[in-house]
Amino acid sequence: MADRLPVAVDAMGGDDAPKVVVEGARIAAERYGLPVLLVGDPERMGDTGDLPVMAATQVVEMGAEPASSVRALKDSSIVRAAEAVRDGAASALLSAGNTGAAMAASLLRLGRIKGVSRPAIAVPFPVRGSTPCILLDCGANADCRPEWLVQFAVLGTVYSRERYGVARPRVGLLTIGEEAGKGNSLVKEACELLEEGGWAERCGARYLGNVEGRDLLTGVADVIVTDGFTGNVVLKSMEGGYAIFEAAVRETLRSTPEVAATAPVVDAVLDPLFEGFDPVRTGGALLLGTRGVSLIAHGSSSAIAIANAIATADELVAIDIVGSLRASIANDIEANTDPGS
Amino acid sequence: MADRLPVAVDAMGGDDAPKVVVEGARIAAERYGLPVLLVGDPERMGDTGDLPVMAATQVVEMGAEPASSVRALKDSSIVRAAEAVRDGAASALLSAGNTGAAMAASLLRLGRIKGVSRPAIAVPFPVRGSTPCILLDCGANADCRPEWLVQFAVLGTVYSRERYGVARPRVGLLTIGEEAGKGNSLVKEACELLEEGGWAERCGARYLGNVEGRDLLTGVADVIVTDGFTGNVVLKSMEGGYAIFEAAVRETLRSTPEVAATAPVVDAVLDPLFEGFDPVRTGGALLLGTRGVSLIAHGSSSAIAIANAIATADELVAIDIVGSLRASIANDIEANTDPGS
Numbered sequence: 001m002a003d004r005l006p007v008a009v010d011a012m013g014g015d016d017a018p019k020v021v022v023e024g025a026r027i028a029a030e031r032y033g034l035p036v037l038l039v040g041d042p043e044r045m046g047d048t049g050d051l052p053v054m055a056a057t058q059v060v061e062m063g064a065e066p067a068s069s070v071r072a073l074k075d076s077s078i079v080r081a082a083e084a085v086r087d088g089a090a091s092a093l094l095s096a097g098n099t100g101a102a103m104a105a106s107l108l109r110l111g112r113i114k115g116v117s118r119p120a121i122a123v124p125f126p127v128r129g130s131t132p133c134i135l136l137d138c139g140a141n142a143d144c145r146p147e148w149l150v151q152f153a154v155l156g157t158v159y160s161r162e163r164y165g166v167a168r169p170r171v172g173l174l175t176i177g178e179e180a181g182k183g184n185s186l187v188k189e190a191c192e193l194l195e196e197g198g199w200a201e202r203c204g205a206r207y208l209g210n211v212e213g214r215d216l217l218t219g220v221a222d223v224i225v226t227d228g229f230t231g232n233v234v235l236k237s238m239e240g241g242y243a244i245f246e247a248a249v250r251e252t253l254r255s256t257p258e259v260a261a262t263a264p265v266v267d268a269v270l271d272p273l274f275e276g277f278d279p280v281r282t283g284g285a286l287l288l289g290t291r292g293v294s295l296i297a298h299g300s301s302s303a304i305a306i307a308n309a310i311a312t313a314d315e316l317v318a319i320d321i322v323g324s325l326r327a328s329i330a331n332d333i334e335a336n337t338d339p340g341s
Numbered sequence: 342m343a344d345r346l347p348v349a350v351d352a353m354g355g356d357d358a359p360k361v362v363v364e365g366a367r368i369a370a371e372r373y374g375l376p377v378l379l380v381g382d383p384e385r386m387g388d389t390g391d392l393p394v395m396a397a398t399q400v401v402e403m404g405a406e407p408a409s410s411v412r413a414l415k416d417s418s419i420v421r422a423a424e425a426v427r428d429g430a431a432s433a434l435l436s437a438g439n440t441g442a443a444m445a446a447s448l449l450r451l452g453r454i455k456g457v458s459r460p461a462i463a464v465p466f467p468v469r470g471s472t473p474c475i476l477l478d479c480g481a482n483a484d485c486r487p488e489w490l491v492q493f494a495v496l497g498t499v500y501s502r503e504r505y506g507v508a509r510p511r512v513g514l515l516t517i518g519e520e521a522g523k524g525n526s527l528v529k530e531a532c533e534l535l536e537e538g539g540w541a542e543r544c545g546a547r548y549l550g551n552v553e554g555r556d557l558l559t560g561v562a563d564v565i566v567t568d569g570f571t572g573n574v575v576l577k578s579m580e581g582g583y584a585i586f587e588a589a590v591r592e593t594l595r596s597t598p599e600v601a602a603t604a605p606v607v608d609a610v611l612d613p614l615f616e617g618f619d620p621v622r623t624g625g626a627l628l629l630g631t632r633g634v635s636l637i638a639h640g641s642s643s644a645i646a647i648a649n650a651i652a653t654a655d656e657l658v659a660i661d662i663v664g665s666l667r668a669s670i671a672n673d674i675e676a677n678t679d680p681g682s
Contacts, residue, residue: 063520100518128589139517142525176480176573177441179404184483184570213574214581229525230571232517233554234578240555241579245586245618248469252614259610262603269600273593277586 004035006052007313008090009306011040012059012077013097015299018045021096024306025051032307034314037090039081054089056080062299066100070108078102082109085292092293092313094284096301103140106287106294113322115329118144119289120152120228121296122159123235126276130219131164135174137225138285139232146189149173149225150199151329155288156223157205158328162321168204169222172211174230182210186227194225202335203328246274284309286316288325293317345376347393348654349431350647352381353400353418354438356640359386362437365647366392373648375655378431380422395430397421400438403640407441411449419443423450426633433634433654435625437642444481447628447635454663456670459485460630461493461569462637463500464576467617471560472505476515478566479626480573487530490514490566491540492670496629497564498546499669503662507563509545513552515567515575523551527568535566543676544669587615625650627657629666634658 009025011018018040026049028034038045039054058076060069070079078097082105084090093110095102103121112119121140124132134156141148153171160169173194175183180191191210194200200207211221213234226234249270254260287294293316297309350366352359359381367390369375379386380395399417401410411420419438423446425431434451436443444462453460462481465473475497482489494512501510514535516524521532532551535541541548552562554575567575590611595601628635634657638650 065520128585142517142523142528174574176483176570176577179406182483184568187483187570212581213576213578214584216578217582217585226574227525229517229528230574233515233567233571233575235554236517237554237557237575238578238582240553241558241582242586243555244469244558245583248614248618249590249611252610253607255610259606262606265600265603266594266607269593269596270590273589277589 004314005089005091005317006035006037007092007094007310008037008039008054008081008084009310010077010081010093010095010097010102011038011045012056013095013102014297014301014306015062017097020301020303021306022046022048023303024301025310027303027307028310032311034310036310037084039084040077054080054084060098060101062098064098064101066098066104069098070101070104078105079109082106082294085294086110091317092295094295094297094306094309094313096297096299096306099139099296102294102296103287106290106292110290110292110294113289113291113326113329115333116155116289117151118148119287120155121231121285122156122288123285125216125238127217127219128276131160131166131222133216133219133221134160134223135216135226135231135235136223136288137228137231138235139228140287141228143229144186144227146186146193149186149190149227150193152225153194153205153207153223154199154203154328154332155325156225157203158325159286159288159321160222161204162319162324163316164222166222168206170208170220171200171205171223171225172208172215172221174213174224174226175210176212178210178212180209198335199332202332242277246277284312292322345655346430346432346658347376347378348433348435348651349378349380349395349422349425350651351418351422351434351436351438351443352379352386353397354436354443355638355642355647356403358438361642361644362647363387363389364644365642366651368644368648369651373652375651377651378425380425381418395421395425401442403439405439405442407439407445410439411442411445419446420450423447423635426635427451432658433636435636435638435647435650435654437638437640437647437650440480440637443635443637444628447631447633451631451633451635454630454632454667454670456674457496457630458492459489460628461496462572462626463497463629464626466557466579468558468560469617472501472507472563474557474560474562475501475564476557476567476572476576477564477629478569478572479576480569481628482569484570485527485568487527487534490527490531490568491534493566494535494546494548494564495540495544495669495673496666497566498544499665500627500629500662501563502545503660503665504657505563509547510563511549511561512541512546512564512566513549513556513562515554515565515571516551517553519551519553521550539676540673543673583618587618625653633663
């Protein structure tokens with residue numbers, strides 16, 4: 001552990017930052033033994049224990065316009081955290097703050113892996129009894145070109161294999177019908193490119209063709225590609241639906257004295273189930289395609305969720321996810337007559 | 342009831358058609374006292390009781406290409422059912438078969454309400470303790486023009502008020518951030534048109550601006566507009582997620598003998614909750630904008646779901662939903678310098 005660089009944590013990002021983020025960082029360091037670098041305003045961070053702190057006096061607020069904020073606020077915690085990775089002071093970046101700002105700071109300070117047209121946000125969806133299904137792009141690129149979706153397929157394949165050990169990831173294209181030709185104009189064009197299939201052979205994927213929204217949680221696919229608008233809407237719809245459903249079940253199970261009396265027995269089995277479904281606890285969305293690990297946690301992350309995300313970031317560095325992505329993209333581009341935009 | 346026209350039911354459409362559909366039609370007629378016309382192949386329909394039958398020898402299969410099938414199969418049940426409405430032999434059309442074919446048959450045989458650029462599929466999402474939130478378009482138009490979304494807002498407003506009694510429906514634009522300017526290029530253009538606001542005043546809506554996927558079930562909005570690709574993906578993701586979640590909860594509540602023993606008490610409160618969430622039981626998606634009521638039920642609808650959808654179709658005719666839509670669109674177009682495409 002001594003030779004491992006710390007994970008740079010944006011202490012000022014998150015609904016309850018810096019308090020909950022600092023708590024999470026301390027759990028990661030003190031309980032899990034992980035190296036952590038806190039980046040933020042020392043005046044506001046409270047008790048940081050023995051953790052190293054990198055001072056940053058500014059904050060990009062949750063609602064702020066990402067790109068201009070990142071350009072203007074050069075001493076903001078998210079920008080300084082990204083610079084720590086760029087400068088070799090940290091191994092990876094974690095933020096639970098403004099997603100767009102985390103993305104912009106990562107893009108501007110870390111840069112793209114050579115050959116990557118557009119980095120994408122990859123989110124693992126929990127599949128019962130199996131490895132997660134990775135959906136990308138979940139919001140980095142609202143408007144996409146068809147060839148970007150092919151590259152997302154390659155990035156997602158590498159992520160599924162390297163992080164979850166899926167030997168030959170099954171990749172689907174998200175659309176509104178299983179037959180080829182179903183979808184909007186972007187999907188129809190992407191469908192043709194994906195079906196050429198050379199990319200799948202080169203990166204070791206199995207291309208499934210079209211999949212539908214219902215396939216996200218069924219274990220049919222390991223990777224599902226879509227544009228960043230659709231992906232983000234689906235992600236937030238599913239998170240919202242899940243939260244409402246869990247709350248309704250919990251409330252209903254207290255709605256009469258008779259059913260409330262079953263709580264000790266019922267909660268003992270339902271609590272672990274709910275934990276497995278909860279998107280907040282899955283450990284963050286990864287920005288795939290930047291030269292460095294940049295993990296984005298949910299704004300409402302608890303201290304434990306932050307600690308788990310730090311562990312995930314540390315693990316992604318340990319398995320050299322960026323090196324694997326770089327190798328696959330280089331391989332794909334070498335074989336491809338069109339080197340991309 | 343004697344002066345009421347029957348609902349034309351596509352007996353051959355649905356995962357378990359014609360058996361389950363005929364069962365549902367009989368429940369609607371025999372238990373609810375609703376007038377029903379069964380359309381399909383008399384040889385295959387089994388015991389239809391006292392129900393009137395309109396013979397149609399062909400079937401558009403579930404996976405078939407909609408537009409060409411509807412053109413080619415002139416004696417198919419879905420085409421004959423739509424003609425029954427057009428010709429005044431039925432009041433409304435219900436199909437649990439190929440959604441695209443139901444849409445194509447409705448468009449070709451019923452036609453559009455004057456001034457409607459593109460009919461849209463409207464699906465009510467259940468909101469706990471409130472009236473449903475209507476999402477449209479859920480799949481009629483995979484690629485949309487910005488001005489169509491404004492018209493969807495008008496159609497959805499009328500539907501919310503006439504069917505659910507919401508006096509001044511709150512309408513949101515589905516996107517990936519609450520601030521104006523967040524979204525893909527379609528949403529950005531639609532956002533500008535929607536914010537002009539004249540449409541809302543004319544049809545009696547309150548425009549909320551941007552909403553996110555999580556707002557579908559929270560009761561924040563009564564109507565949410567989106568393109569047919571995004572809407573269909575969200576609908577299927579939510580349906581799929583819901584089904585997985587319900588199954589997981591039910592299975593977990595049988596996973597040990599101790600928790601299984603609580604079943605009588607627990608199921609008594611959970612069953613009604615699950616019923617309220619179940620999209621299959623909400624009574625169908627309505628094609629808004631055609632000259633006649635065309636209701637599309639889920640392919641996996643049970644007999645009871647079919648009977649409920651027939652009741653919904655009958656109710657939509659009774660409240661003259663088509664007349665209200667026609668009046669609002671005419672009013673909107675009269676006031677608008679640009680009469681639309």
